[in-house]
Amino acid sequence: MKRIGVLTSGGDAPGMNAAIRSVVRKGIYHGLEVYGIFHGYSGLISGNIKKLEVGSVGDIVQRGGTMLYSARCEEFKTPEGRQKGIEQLNKFGIEALVVIGGDGSFRGAEKLSESGFPTIGVPGTIDNDIPGTDFTIGFDTALNTVIDAIDKIRDTATSHDRTFIIEVMGRDAGDIALWSGLAGGAESILIPENPKEIDQVISRIEQGHARGKKHSIIVVAEGVSSAGAIAEQLKKQGNIETRVTVLGHIQRGGSPTAYDRVLASRLGGKAVELLLNGEAGKMVGIQNNRIVSHSIGDILKEKHCCDDELITLARELSI
Template sequence: MKKIGVLTSGGDAPGMNAAIRAVVRKAIYHGLEVYGVKYGFQGLIDGNIEKMELGSVGDIIQRGGTKLYSARCEEFKTEEGQLKGIEQLKKHGIEGLIVIGGDGSFMGAKKLTEKGYPCIGVPGTIDNDIPGTDFTIGFDTALNTIIDAIDKIRDTATSHERTYVIEVMGRDAGDLALWAGLADGAESVLIPEAEDEFEDVIERLKRGHDRGKKHSIIIVAEGVGSGVDFGRKIKEAVNLETRVTVLGHTQRGGSPSASDRVLASRLGAHSVDLLLDGKAGRMVGIQQNKLVDHDIVEILSTKHEVDLDMYRLSKELSI
C-alpha cells in the first residue's frame, strides 16, 4: 500500500483533529502518502481531495471540530453515489481509507470495503454509542462540558431555590446523561435504556422538599424526550418553580480534553497499522485500556448497551 485517505463524517466531535493528525503522521512515518477528503462522503463524491503533509496537521491537536470538515450525504447511501466515490479513489490512487465518525459513517466504510476498497473505522462521536469500544472520541470532552454547565446551573438553582431540568445530547444513548448525572449528583437521570417512571421522579422531588431540600437537578437524555416538556409536567405535578436548560451544540464544541487527545492519537495510529497489515472492514476501539479491532458488520448489527449498574447507583445516591 502506497497511498491512503482519511475523512471525517457525521457530527463533529472534539478529538477528531487529533485523530486526523495521528493518521497523517503515522502514515508518513511509514512512507505512505496521505490524502485528506474534505466534507466527508460528499467530498469523496465531489473529488474534494488533497494531499496532506506533516505541516498539514501542525497545531491542530488542541482544536475542536474537524480540519477536514464534515457533512451529511444522502447520495452516498445509494449505489450510484458509492460508485462515484470509488471513481474518485481510483483517480487519486488511494488504496485504503480511514473513516472517522459514528455508525452512519461506518456504514459507508462497510459499503466501500464490500466493493474492494479497504476501509478502517475510527469511532468519533460524543454520544459514546458505538459497541466494541469503552469510549468514543469526543465523549470525555462533551461530558466535561456538561458537568461544567451543571455546576454553574446548580449555583443559581441554589440561590433561587428552583428545580432545574437539563436536557443533554446523546441521540438514542444515555451515556452522557448518566455519567453527568452521577458526576454531578443529580436527583434524577432519565435515559432511554431504562424506564424511570415519571411518578418516581416526582416522588423523589417530594421527599427532598419534605426534608427541607430547596433545589433539584434533573437530567434528561434527548433520546427520552424534550426537557421542556418534562419541565412543564414537573411544575404541574408539584407546583415547584422549574426552569429548563437545553445545552444543545455547546456539547460538541471546545478544545478536546487530554483523555480525548490521547485516545484519538492511539486509535488514529492503530487504524494505519491495520491497513498496513492488510486488514479491511474493521473498526478500532479501546477496551480495558487495550487497543482492539472488530468487524464493522458485527459492530453495525450489535446494540449499544449502557452500564445499568451505574444507573442503579445514581438512583441509590439520589435518595
C-alpha cells in the same frame, strides 16, 4: 500500499483533529502518502481531495471540530453514490481509507469494504454509542463541558431553591446524561435506555423536600423528551416549578481533553497499522485500556447499552 485517505463524517467531535493528525503522521512515518477528503462522503463523491503533508496537521491536536470538515450525504447511501466515491478514490490512486465518525459513517465504511475497497473505522462521536469500544473520541470532552454547566447551574439552583432541568444530547443513547448526572450529583437522570415515569421524578423531588432539600437537578437526554415537555409535566402533575436549560451544540465544541487527544492518537495510529498489515473492514476501539479491533459488520449488528451498574449507583447516590 502507497496511498491512503482519511475523512471525517457525521457530527463533529472534539479529538477528531488529533485522530486526523495521527493517521497522517503515522502514515507518512511508514512511507505512505496520505490524502485528506474534505466534507465527508459528500466531498468524496465530488473529489474534494488533497494530499496532506506533515505540516498540514501541525497545531491541530488542541483544536475542536475537524479540519477536514464534515457533512451528511444521502447520495452516498445509494450504490450509485458509493460508486462515484470509489471512482474518485481510484482517480487519486488512493488504495485504502480511514473513516472517523459514528454509526452512520461506519455504515458507509462497511459498504465500501463490501465493494472491495479497504476501509477502517475510527469511532468519533460525543454520544459514546458505538459497541466494541469503552469510549469514543469526543465523549470525555463533551462530558466535562456538561459537568461544568451542571456545576454552574447548581449554584443558582441552590441560591434560589429551585428545580432545574438540563437537557443534554443523546437521541438514542444516554451515556452523556448518565455520566454527567452521576458526576454532577443530579437527583434524577432520564435516559432512553432506562426512562423513568414522571411520577418517579416527582416522588424523588418530594422526598427531598420532606427532608429539607429545596433544590434539585434533573438531567434528561434529548431522546427521552425535551426539557420543556418535562417541565410542563412536572407543573401539571406535581405543581413543581422548574427552570429549563438546553445545552445544545455547546456540547460538541471546545478543545479536547487530554484523554480525548491521547485516545484519538492511539486509535488513529492503530487504524494505519491495520491497513499496513492488510486488514480492512474493521473498527478500532479501546477496551480495558487496550486498543482492539472488531469487524465493522459485527459491531453494526450490536446494540449500544448503558452500564446498568452506573444506573443503579446513580439512583442509590441521589436519595
